[in-house]
Amino acid sequence: MMVDSELLKTDAVGCRVMRWYMGTGLSLVGFMMLVGLLLRASQAHWMPLSADTFYALLTLHGAMVIVALNMCGMGGLWFLMRQQISLRPSVAVVAYVLTVMGAAGVVIATLIGQFAALYTFLAPLPFHGNWPHWSTGVFLISMALITMGWIGWCMQMLGGVLRAYGGLRPAMGWDFVWHRQSFDAAGGRVPPPQAFPALMVGFDGLLAGTSGMLLGIALLVHWVDPRVLISPLWAKNLTYFFAHTYANLIIYMLAALIYVGLPYATGRKYHTSAVLAIGWWCSMALTLTNYFHHLYMDFVQPGAFQYLGELSSYLSALPVTAVTIFSALMLVWRSGMKWTLGAVFMYAGLMGWVVGGIGAEIDASVPFNVHLHNTLWVPAHFHTYLVGGCLLFVVGWLFLYVEARSDRRTGAAMRWLVGLLTFGGMSVFLAGFYWAGAYGVPRRYAVEPPPGPHLAKIASIGAVVMLLGFFVALFEWLRLRFGYTARYRATMIPEVGAHD
Amino acid sequence: MSVAVKLLILFLILAAVAIGIFLVVAVSTRRPPQDQHEVARRGYTIRGWWFTSLLAFFVAMFATSIPFFPYLAGATALQPALKVPVIAMQYAFIMPTHFPVNKAIIFEVTSRDVNHGFGIYNPQGHLVAQVQAMPDYTNYLRVIFHQPGIYTARCLEYCGPGHALMEKTFVVGAK
Numbered sequence A: 001m002m003v004d005s006e007l008l009k010t011d012a013v014g015c016r017v018m019r020w021y022m023g024t025g026l027s028l029v030g031f032m033m034l035v036g037l038l039l040r041a042s043q044a045h046w047m048p049l050s051a052d053t054f055y056a057l058l059t060l061h062g063a064m065v066i067v068a069l070n071m072c073g074m075g076g077l078w079f080l081m082r083q084q085i086s087l088r089p090s091v092a093v094v095a096y097v098l099t100v101m102g103a104a105g106v107v108i109a110t111l112i113g114q115f116a117a118l119y120t121f122l123a124p125l126p127f128h129g130n131w132p133h134w135s136t137g138v139f140l141i142s143m144a145l146i147t148m149g150w151i152g153w154c155m156q157m158l159g160g161v162l163r164a165y166g167g168l169r170p171a172m173g174w175d176f177v178w179h180r181q182s183f184d185a186a187g188g189r190v191p192p193p194q195a196f197p198a199l200m201v202g203f204d205g206l207l208a209g210t211s212g213m214l215l216g217i218a219l220l221v222h223w224v225d226p227r228v229l230i231s232p233l234w235a236k237n238l239t240y241f242f243a244h245t246y247a248n249l250i251i252y253m254l255a256a257l258i259y260v261g262l263p264y265a266t267g268r269k270y271h272t273s274a275v276l277a278i279g280w281w282c283s284m285a286l287t288l289t290n291y292f293h294h295l296y297m298d299f300v301q302p303g304a305f306q307y308l309g310e311l312s313s314y315l316s317a318l319p320v321t322a323v324t325i326f327s328a329l330m331l332v333w334r335s336g337m338k339w340t341l342g343a344v345f346m347y348a349g350l351m352g353w354v355v356g357g358i359g360a361e362i363d364a365s366v367p368f369n370v371h372l373h374n375t376l377w378v379p380a381h382f383h384t385y386l387v388g389g390c391l392l393f394v395v396g397w398l399f400l401y402v403e404a405r406s407d408r409r410t411g412a413a414m415r416w417l418v419g420l421l422t423f424g425g426m427s428v429f430l431a432g433f434y435w436a437g438a439y440g441v442p443r444r445y446a447v448e449p450p451p452g453p454h455l456a457k458i459a460s461i462g463a464v465v466m467l468l469g470f471f472v473a474l475f476e477w478l479r480l481r482f483g484y485t486a487r488y489r490a491t492m493i494p495e496v497g498a499h500d
Numbered sequence B: 001m002s003v004a005v006k007l008l009i010l011f012l013i014l015a016a017v018a019i020g021i022f023l024v025v026a027v028s029t030r031r032p033p034q035d036q037h038e039v040a041r042r043g044y045t046i047r048g049w050w051f052t053s054l055l056a057f058f059v060a061m062f063a064t065s066i067p068f069f070p071y072l073a074g075a076t077a078l079q080p081a082l083k084v085p086v087i088a089m090q091y092a093f094i095m096p097t098h099f100p101v102n103k104a105i106i107f108e109v110t111s112r113d114v115n116h117g118f119g120i121y122n123p124q125g126h127l128v129a130q131v132q133a134m135p136d137y138t139n140y141l142r143v144i145f146h147q148p149g150i151y152t153a154r155c156l157e158y159c160g161p162g163h164a165l166m167e168k169t170f171v172v173g174a175k
Helices: A012-043 A051-082 A089-112 A133-165 A168-172 A174-178 A180-185 A195-224 A232-266 A274-295 A303-315 A317-332 A341-363 A366-372 A377-403 A412-438 A452-481 A486-491 B003-028 B036-068 B074-078
Strands: B082-089 B092-094 B104-111 B116-121 B127-133 B139-144 B149-154 B167-172
Touching: A012 A051, A012 A089, A012 A377, A012 A452, A051 A089, A051 A133, A051 A195, A051 A232, A051 A377, A089 A133, A133 A168, A133 A195, A168 A174, A168 A195, A168 A274, A174 A180, A174 A274, A195 A232, A195 A274, A232 A274, A232 A317, A232 A341, A232 A377, A274 A303, A274 A317, A303 A317, A303 A341, A303 B036, A317 A341, A317 B003, A317 B036, A341 A366, A341 A377, A341 A412, A341 A452, A341 B003, A366 B003, A366 B036, A366 B127, A377 A412, A377 A452, A412 A452, A412 B003, B082 B116, B082 B127, B092 B167, B104 B116, B104 B127, B127 B139
Parallel strands: B082 B104
Antiparallel strands: B082 B092, B104 B139, B116 B127, B116 B149, B149 B167
8 A cells, every 4th residue: 555654754854853852752751650650659658758759759750741741742743844844953952952951950959959849839839848949949940941942842833834834824724714715726735734733832832831931930030039929829820821731732742643643554644624724723722721720729710710711621622522533533444454553552542532531521620620629530630641642642653653664563462462561551550540539539649548548559550560561562662663674774765655 | 429439430431432432443444444535424424413412512511510610609708607717838727626517607718828728528538628728819618517527628739748748627516
């Protein structure tokens, strides 16, 4: 079967950028999963940590997982858009260096400085802890570096898309949707599907990054001169606008990998449609107002924001399920797709996105939020989304990438082994969170009330099995990677159509 | 059975349905391949129904949920109630330890230092009400305790390394 796919293109610069971003991001994710396992084992009373160490590690774990997965999304989307539009590697390199410097700073602030105000660092907590004053400064400066890298990346992506397609209106596909006849008659060029996440993430990411910088500067000013006061409600709004949007955009960046990866795996085509364009416009707007659901239990928040938060959180499920997920299911339906590990991981990631989304929607209902807010239900749904969704998309993409270039194939026994260990372990690991959340166990407790410790034991066992599955998958990926076709190795030009 | 456990059951049912749909689609790849245009033609019809149904469901959910929002309306605030100040601080709650049964209580919750949460667990350990405790602001939480017994207030917003220790028990009913 002849397939022409961006996945098969060999743009040396694009590949290198993707390799650095995804390599660093996945390495960090791997280490942070081990840190997460340590935290759950501590809650299970198997490896008790002191409260200071527990919360310093929790700060490190939370901040680094989000940043690391974001790096994977940045690298993947940059690689794909580089096939479509002009993107200079220098900006991507600067953004990468800033992000890595920031990540190193977070490691220093938490592991050496024992900074433990968590990755949300809700003001004024960073200035009321028992950690040294310098570690607060190092953490805030590090987060500012990460945000600067993110802003730079978003500006390049947004600018590149707007330049390439001739402005916001054509980049959004406005005339393609509303004036189709004149658009076709004029020979208009509609952006490919992956350009929509690029536009959306560039735009929303820039707004979120700017608010993050504003908050960071305010906190740094307070760090230098404590007489400068910050409103806790203002700070909380900016914190969640930045942090929620930054985390939420990860999966929207990775949606671009689905738009390219699944058509390749199924041998089918995926084109821009009016529904796809409108779906992304909705996501672009709704993602900016979803964050209000983090402040449902702040009754002093203006009431209109609470209503908007619930409505917006509900509606954001529409474009995701009716466009991206539904289109993905239509691609797979009776396609004869071969279930390579790349296809399995990517498809399972879609399931994780939906299941995590169900958990999130339940929690986003104000009356239910009263019973679930800041219980372990919250990490339950975002671990489903991050590990069962985002991480699987990245792993799936990397498998598809090497499967397309390798002489070797993964046997059925290996696929079953990886699948059972990874998804079986993941299900048990996540069940521990959901169950505990339903029993009201608070999140972020170094020592949990019952039944927390028992469920932490079950979750820890699940996490070990899941990590074993990822470990086996890593070896299989390396085996495929070292089996690149002779032609590919000799010419560095991939075999278009080698996949059947 | 607590509300949260019912929500867990709801979640499991919905997740099982979603996973079931994914599995059905996955198994379909074993059948003879179908032309993509044919799949699209039928798929777009189903998608239209799916979109309309989901939109209607969410709009109905939103409308249904509004009366259950916990925010204190002006009229409710004027009704007779026992006003109880709650001051949160690292790592304790300053508040009374006895409350009456079946009487409206409005907790006036604030914080002396950082953000805290004020979560109320009933004698069975179910989380029945909560609100944030924020410095410089006061949140008003209206609660009626229908069941006598020993309740526990726990901090539900991370407030520093002593967070997990921040709790206070109080008695509802006769002294």
